[in-house]
Amino acid sequence: MPRKKADSPNAPLAPGQAATINDIARLSGVSKKTVSRIINDSPLVRQDTREKVQALMKELGYAPDPLARALAFRRSFLIGMVYDNPTAQYIVDMQYGALDALRGTSFELVVHPCDTRSPGYIEGVRRFVQQQKLHGVILVPRASEDQALVEMLDQIGCRFTRIAALPLDETSATVVTHDRDGAAEAADYLLSLGHRDIALITGPSAYRSAHERTSGFLEALERRGLRLPPERIIEAGYTFESGVAAAEKLLLGGQRPTAIFTGNDEMAAGVYKVAMRAGLTIPRQLSIIGYDDSPLASRLWPSLTSVRRQTRDTGRTAAAMLIQPEGSALRTASVRPHLAVRDSCQPPEL
Amino acid sequence: MPRKKADSPNAPLAPGQAATINDIARLSGVSKKTVSRIINDSPLVRQDTREKVQALMKELGYAPDPLARALAFRRSFLIGMVYDNPTAQYIVDMQYGALDALRGTSFELVVHPCDTRSPGYIEGVRRFVQQQKLHGVILVPRASEDQALVEMLDQIGCRFTRIAALPLDETSATVVTHDRDGAAEAADYLLSLGHRDIALITGPSAYRSAHERTSGFLEALERRGLRLPPERIIEAGYTFESGVAAAEKLLLGGQRPTAIFTGNDEMAAGVYKVAMRAGLTIPRQLSIIGYDDSPLASRLWPSLTSVRRQTRDTGRTAAAMLIQPEGSALRTASVRPHLAVRDSCQPPEL
DNA sequence: CTGAAAGCGCTTACAG
DNA sequence: CTGAAAGCGCTTACAG
Numbered sequence: 001m002p003r004k005k006a007d008s009p010n011a012p013l014a015p016g017q018a019a020t021i022n023d024i025a026r027l028s029g030v031s032k033k034t035v036s037r038i039i040n041d042s043p044l045v046r047q048d049t050r051e052k053v054q055a056l057m058k059e060l061g062y063a064p065d066p067l068a069r070a071l072a073f074r075r076s077f078l079i080g081m082v083y084d085n086p087t088a089q090y091i092v093d094m095q096y097g098a099l100d101a102l103r104g105t106s107f108e109l110v111v112h113p114c115d116t117r118s119p120g121y122i123e124g125v126r127r128f129v130q131q132q133k134l135h136g137v138i139l140v141p142r143a144s145e146d147q148a149l150v151e152m153l154d155q156i157g158c159r160f161t162r163i164a165a166l167p168l169d170e171t172s173a174t175v176v177t178h179d180r181d182g183a184a185e186a187a188d189y190l191l192s193l194g195h196r197d198i199a200l201i202t203g204p205s206a207y208r209s210a211h212e213r214t215s216g217f218l219e220a221l222e223r224r225g226l227r228l229p230p231e232r233i234i235e236a237g238y239t240f241e242s243g244v245a246a247a248e249k250l251l252l253g254g255q256r257p258t259a260i261f262t263g264n265d266e267m268a269a270g271v272y273k274v275a276m277r278a279g280l281t282i283p284r285q286l287s288i289i290g291y292d293d294s295p296l297a298s299r300l301w302p303s304l305t306s307v308r309r310q311t312r313d314t315g316r317t318a319a320a321m322l323i324q325p326e327g328s329a330l331r332t333a334s335v336r337p338h339l340a341v342r343d344s345c346q347p348p349e350l
Numbered sequence: 351m352p353r354k355k356a357d358s359p360n361a362p363l364a365p366g367q368a369a370t371i372n373d374i375a376r377l378s379g380v381s382k383k384t385v386s387r388i389i390n391d392s393p394l395v396r397q398d399t400r401e402k403v404q405a406l407m408k409e410l411g412y413a414p415d416p417l418a419r420a421l422a423f424r425r426s427f428l429i430g431m432v433y434d435n436p437t438a439q440y441i442v443d444m445q446y447g448a449l450d451a452l453r454g455t456s457f458e459l460v461v462h463p464c465d466t467r468s469p470g471y472i473e474g475v476r477r478f479v480q481q482q483k484l485h486g487v488i489l490v491p492r493a494s495e496d497q498a499l500v501e502m503l504d505q506i507g508c509r510f511t512r513i514a515a516l517p518l519d520e521t522s523a524t525v526v527t528h529d530r531d532g533a534a535e536a537a538d539y540l541l542s543l544g545h546r547d548i549a550l551i552t553g554p555s556a557y558r559s560a561h562e563r564t565s566g567f568l569e570a571l572e573r574r575g576l577r578l579p580p581e582r583i584i585e586a587g588y589t590f591e592s593g594v595a596a597a598e599k600l601l602l603g604g605q606r607p608t609a610i611f612t613g614n615d616e617m618a619a620g621v622y623k624v625a626m627r628a629g630l631t632i633p634r635q636l637s638i639i640g641y642d643d644s645p646l647a648s649r650l651w652p653s654l655t656s657v658r659r660q661t662r663d664t665g666r667t668a669a670a671m672l673i674q675p676e677g678s679a680l681r682t683a684s685v686r687p688h689l690a691v692r693d694s695c696q697p698p699e700l
Numbered sequence: 701c702t703g704a705a706a707g708c709g710c711t712t713a714c715a716g
Numbered sequence: 717c718t719g720a721a722a723g724c725g726c727t728t729a730c731a732g
Contacts, residue, residue, distance in 0.1 A: 022709075299649075383727085421708050422727040422728075
């Protein structure tokens with residue numbers, strides 16, 4: 001025998017059983033389709049019908065099942081976040097931001113760390129997107145900079161928002177973080193304190209963020225007539241250890257600079273270590289500026305002046321762009337960095 | 351007219367269209383039900399049938415749709431992670447660990463930060479679980495310690511795994527992190543270096559982790575005949591700022607201890623700040639041990655000796671417990687902490 | 701060991 | 717503005 005359903009016209013709801021669209025339709029005397037229209041904010045419903053049905057929904061605590069909607073829509077209510085090993089605070093802030101935008105909606109956040117250097121990673125993201133029929137994905141640097149990844153997503157018709165230091169192309173939805181401007185502000189600050197012998201420890205030049213921070217910093221110096229000699233510019237790897245190695249070159253032999261700007265806080269912590277070990281006093285003998293304004297910046301002693309990225313805002317904006325109605329979709333948004341001044345800089349000693 | 355389906359017996363697959371269970375059934379000449387049995391590893395399928403169908407699945411790159419399965423099962427393939435504001439590295443490590451266990455399965459990880467002090471948070475978790483029909487949730491401290499949360503989950507029949515410093519009850523699945531043992535190892539190490547005037551900065555006593563670390567530390571000292579006077583024990587809030595305040599009490603007036611153990615690395619960084627500001631040399635004049643082995647521990651100078659929690663292992667184990675077949679379910683697992691020795695301790699000056 | 705029918709809770713395509 | 721039918725891609729309950 002087929003399973004039977006309790007669909008007699010006025011059968012009350014089974015207690016403890018969540019209401020479905022069928023219950024709402026039956027008890028309010030309209031068709032499922034009309035209920036569906038109300039769920040989906042269709043204008044094709046008379047106002048009094050809408051109100052009557054909505055009142056019943058509220059009374060029964062009805063919420064449409066996202067799994068059923070997803071199956072019918074062929075698209076889930078999940079937003080993916082794809083990233084390749086950024087610092088923990090950055091990724092957590094990005095998650096909090098995205099969740100800010102998703103709160104109160106039916107959307108949830110699914111995380112997908114990956115390794116952009118591993119050969120199968122694009123295929124891994126494709127499976128992730130297609131299996132779960134994701135509504136869209138947020139691409140965090142450095143994954144966001146990978147053109148091959150973006151092409152794959154375009155090809156399978158997956159919405160995405162890129163987060164990037166600068167606009168990467170004409171077409172894709174992007175939250176631009178303007179790293180160039182943040183670095184320029186650091187340069188202006190050091191110049192305003194009177195520094196002239198300045199050094200720069202950059203992230204890997206293959207990262208757009210590193211490139212933007214470097215050129216933003218150097219161009220700001222050049223606007224004030226200062227051009228750094230090549231030996232004052234060292235490329236490192238955005239890691240603490242690489243910051244230590246770079247700082248050793250700058251501080252342990254020959255004449256040392258009076259100020260150092262590093263492409264992130266991790267490398268700045270490396271500079272601190274070398275400076276402390278060498279007995280240098282920060283900021284009296286050496287001024288330092290980092291980039292990220294991570295928790296580390298305020299934990300170090302003396303506390304580190306650093307460029308603050310509005311990471312949570314960035315994540316919120318990226319998620320909001322993905323869930324807004326198709327037509328109205330904003331293609332780009334901007335988030336501006338600014339310098340958080342603490343205790344690691346002062347005018348150079350004469 | 352009703353929508354028509356391409357279901358002629360040997361219709362080839364539409365190109366670019368993913369295969370469904372209907373395609374597999376039709377092309378391999380069995381019923382959907384048999385294909386379903388194979389998907390779900392039922393023993394009730396003849397071996398040759400199974401092999402024939404599996405070969406076709408592989409050829410067509412078929413993967414069952416988790417959304418459709420979820421709708422039919424009334425349970426999704428999503429694992430939730432519920433947490434209340436731990437440090438970024440801890441939560442990211444926990445996520446990586448959980449994802450390690452989910453890799454290669456159909457499960458994905460959905461994150462749910464919350465505020466256990468806000469009145470509606472349990473209701474928020476309930477909505478999260480019921481709306482998405484989560485397969486199960488991982489409860490991270492401090493959320494894992496909330497009995498009201500656990501009772502709600504039991505009541506709605508949601509699987510969960512708690513992560514906790516010690517077993518919290520007889521029944522719930524738990525990954526036990528044995529914080530007591532980690533703190534005891536820190537105590538033994540300080541004693542072995544010859545310290546006798548030792549101070550302790552604890553986390554909030556309402557946290558089980560703080561309680562366990564405190565009593566593990568004190569009991570290890572007592573086993574060696576040392577009992578700390580009350581003024582050597584200060585309760586703080588697990589934050590950097592509260593560590594600063596506690597360290598000021600210990601270091602700036604009267605006789606200072608020769609060693610301090612803090613309930614986490616954040617508070618240890620606060621001790622560093624106060625010590626540096628006061629011109630004390632670590633570890634010559636003051637030995638310090640933290641708890642967490644966060645990245646901060648190696649970024650500080652001198653690098654901080656700290657108790658390492660195997661957070662990634664913890665997350666992996668918790669997720670694995672949730673996705674294993676019902677019957678075989680392990681109820682508890684253990685992860686052991688151990689001391690990571692760095693440069694922040696030495697024998698006391700005479 | 702295998703299958704036909706009904707159902708999970710929604711939406712789409714069509715008709716009125 | 718509203719609705720009856722079919723479908724999304726699976727599983728369950730039952731029968732053989």
